[in-house]
Amino acid sequence: MRLIIIVLLICLVGCKDQKNENTEEIAQATAVKEVDFDLDEAIEDCEDQLEISVPKLTDLTKHPRLIETGENEWKELENHRLRWTSGFYPGILWYMYDITKEDKWKQEAIKRTEVFEDFKTITEHHDIGFMMFPAYGLGYELGGMTEYKDILLTSAESLASRFNPKVGTIRSWSNKMHPRWKQHITIIDNMLNLELLFWASDYGGGPVYKDIAVTHAETTMKNHFRDDGTSWHVIEYDSITGDVLNRHTKQGLNDDSRWSRGQAWGIYGYTMVYRETGDKKFLDFAKKITDAYLKLLPEDYIPHWDFDIDTTQDDDRDASAAAIVASGLLELSTLIENERDRERYYNAALNMLKSLSSPAYSGVGKADSFLLHSTGAKSLGHEIDVALIYADYFYIEALDRLKKMKGQ
Template sequence: MNKLIMKRILVAAFLCCFISCKETSKKRTNESSTEITINKQQFNLEKAIADCEAQLEISVPKLTDLTVHPRLIETGETEWKEVPNGRLMWTSGFYPGILWYMYDLTKDEKWKLEAIKRTNVMEEFKTVDEHHDIGFMMYPPFGLGYHLADIQAYKDILLTSATSAAKRFNPNVGTINSWNTKMHPRWQQHITIIDNMLNLELLFWAAKNGGEPKLKEIAIRHAETTMENHFRDDYTSWHVLEYDSINGNVLNRHTKQGLHDDSRWSRGQAWGIYGFVMVYRETGDKKFLEFAQKLTDAYLKLLPDDYIPYWDFDIDTTKDNDRDASAAAIVASGLLELSTLVSSKKDQKRYYNAAIQMLRSLHSPAYSAVGKADSFLLHSTGAKSLGHEIDVALIYADYYYLEALSRLRKMKK
């Protein structure tokens, strides 16, 4: 064969090999970009998102009755137990919120259409003032729908909802009243629970989007009063505070869902962390950021090795080992945001790494529902002290888990 021809063949072969190797290397780089490695352990973000979508592909065709919503999957069961939508049903907004996040993550119109269908049936609850949970009920469906799909009709619904929430504010106390005494007769006066911190986001949103400025003032006052009264010296939270309705004095510090009145209920701490991170985002007041960090640091010290808390930090783990994946999901989402708000590089890394450890455990076979049930997560505890929702799947665990995945993807981009 002619030497020139042979030379050209070798050059062509080399170029083909080089291009092929380069493409393979590029492919591997793209694949590895979905892997996040913390302490030599990997978390695959895109796989976690894909698993959630696959779970929705299974569950959504079964959830066709618009008068009810999925709340939990009992231990050993595989399908969602649905409960009626209603003025007292605080969990009703999380399922449409999940659908909105999946639409945002995938841009698949079918999730948007399903989210709209599920959101619109919630409009009748915009005047709820029997309890504080209207924020949980209305912000995930209508707030996400407004921001992610630009549905302008949702704005007035949110503004009305915020006004309804503000009706429960007692200026003598400085907080929004969580429950009416007839709902919880143990407490006779003004009741505020730590969960209420999450409902402040609705008020902040409304004040920025055409609502009365006093809505922001109410939210800030509630956060300040909670910061002053709701936490121990070690920055762990009580669940329920009863205030004197006239003079605002603290009458009792108790629990409803924790182990006992002075125990450290893990989801209560989670609500506090998430809530004060959000309040700092909305106000820019450093006192809320510093407080959120103190709550977070107290929480992280109490975690077991897999970063998923026991349902109460004070249980006897030789007799009770039930975890609360919902608390882990709430904190993971909150810590991802916190990691973007602190100025210290060390703290940024510390909070980010902790959040990834939580998400890695939640996505692991130990807590994932893939192949086992229709939810995203298993092993949450709603109210063990009351004898129900023990070691179950919970709709709000799935919501905050998917929110965390959504936040993480935006951070990586």
């Protein structure tokens, strides 16, 4: 009897050891290896690029918008209430200050931010969020400029004035500027402007701004996306009934094509909405549209400007879309409990940043920008294969986020 018990114990120990070995083998086989990306070198390159470009950008009545193909210096546009890209340059400077803590970047950021104070009353379009939050919002959050609070609250009030409760979204463009559409227009880009409203609710504006942002996100989630998780660019609503009249595009290949930067706005936007609300439906949706995007990427993780182009005839990429998604995915990876999904999105973001920082897409040694090879609106015939200021903005935001994640 004693012999039988001893044999059983030996078998149990052996089975347990075998089970542990199998578990370890499975864990090793399924482990996700972190992508080899040199964050410090990428940050150093960005600072070196700013050291070159900032002394050239001295006219405070203008802001850098793009670097044309074959050129190396920023083309500056006059500051104007209709120019949605004006806030990105000061935002870049705020991020460089946040990364380095060097006062010279803060002082430059303040100088470039405060020329836009009068923009706080813009009500003629939705882009006030793009214009004010990267400048004044980051100044408040990263630079400790608490005096910017009232400017941001006024900006949020101006943005909220474009909300149509019968439709459930913030109106994007005016029909005068875009006569193709006759009624209420909402574009997928508008998801990024919601962050200003969430901020305002948290800092004294009251729940109304958050309610508007959530309603806009819900309506857009319902009407702006196909069953496969890809988005349209422009939705025209009946201003009275809220019915969808048309699903079109302005910057994509055609009305039914999948414009890559539009998908990027959605991924970044719904990740941000989940962060601000904690509502799991927004997390699930962010994951759905992210997975749709990732399936369509080429091998180097940098999308073509539209996923439906004939790549045998057109190979133009959009580094700006890649930068937006890289930044969004880094944040998304911090909000997900499932370890496999968390690692999958994190490493996808690193692959994007690795390609963007490589000689294939980097502006280092070629131009004053961080990145090259973005496409603004090829279907309209402009900003094709250029450097774009918002590509640089979301790229340095991604680097700042990654630095903080690694520090934690």
